[in-house]
Amino acid sequence: MPSDKLQIDAFAMQIGDVAEADLEQLHALSISVGWPHRGADWQFLREVGKGVVATDEIGRIMSSAMWFRQAPELATIGMVITSPRLQTQGTGLWLMEYALKDLEGVNLRLNATRAAQRLYLSLGFKPEKTVYQCQGVVTDAPAVQTVAGELRALTDGDLAAAIALDAAAFGVARASLLEKLFQHSRGYGLFRDGALKAFALCRRFGRGHVVGPIVASGDEDAIAVVSSHIRDHEGRFLRLDTHFETGDFALLVVRSGLAVFDTVLTMSLGKSLNDFAAEGSEPPVTYGLVSQTLG
Template identity: 60%
Template structure:
């Protein structure tokens, strides 16, 4: 059944609009209203990368948003699902999500659910998967952290490394998202761990929110992940640095804390639909996504 593109809330009505047709400052004001850290530049990057909708009131004010980011024909991440605080108990979030589910019908979906939104996603049959730890703070050198054994050499990534980065990300994430990796690479500084000419781990770091965010990070073990993250800590010492990870214990988690990135909050990765075959296979690979590109992008 097709979802209506209009909704009456209290004494006024709302209608659906394309997220690319509204002013950027309206989206920025929406995220500020729910205390999300996104800058106008972060919104613009997401608009250029994915698709989305907004809920508009009768005079064109943005009262809600939702976005999706397809990767191939069978998978998409969902994010930036925001409703104005005054509408959060009026069904606006469910209305927006039903619009999204219509738009991406047939795809497996993944998203990061805040505590406030989990009940909504559970009602839509999303299934919990694992916790994401939002680690952030003023970056500092982890002087008391003992170096772990490392094979290979770390160097800054260059344009010619993009194909290898995309391939390693696909192994870890389980879905080819070369287009997204290319867009992230354009605005990031990256480091890779190489065994000879072969890339075995990498990290990207870009401006975001209050400072910089490290992600994605792909590696096969904690030592390799630390090796490609540590140059970003050095570059951003004394500045705000964030990293979102599923890793809650072990050497990598300890390194983040000693580098000033403590757990500030958690969200829950949830999914809907069957995993694409390569997403299932990825769970058996040794290469792991140590840090998300972002909570929105996965």
């Protein structure tokens, strides 16, 4: 009689570069943990960041971790995934050690799922604030409201102003990322006296489109720039990741059909979010993240 149990030995894992990894396998890895990324989303991330994968003895990708130098002094970490059947065996920590070695002396930010918080706490990351992942089919797009200033589609000529506004909100200028996002996104900006006061980009991602970044100095301006994107996607799947749970902006998002699907926790190592905050009475604020991975 064969036994009803078979002990499979642990196998050795090999480290590899995410840049050389098979895109279909990366896609399968994120699907295995229920993430919506398409191959094209992985490819976008590979073009703006670095990372490692762990492969088993026959070359199957079992785990990944990526990092993104947004500026010399600040990086974000993301796409930290271990295949469900290999979790809690130290692989996530192993790959994080590669990230941290490459990022020595750099301030770090990431958005942690519940499953990953213990891992990041053990590495010294400090909890900062909650991110609300809002998504759904747009069922009730807001009507056009009048707002002080000129609201119009962004063009390449607005890139420098968008980089500057995003830098004031995010804490560092991430010029190359914004440039790349401009190539992949549609954008709306709110201008007063010729100066960009708020903007929102929207691009294909996962199950539909994602709006981000959204940068504004107050709810009213944020609503003005995001509403155009929501109207563009009436009846279609849209996602938005925001730190705002209450207030007019958060209310508008939920009322449009984008319910809070999940939350993650922004964590930092080194300087905190506050250390990067802009000064002034009404500084620009990030209303919507580029993504959980990119911040």
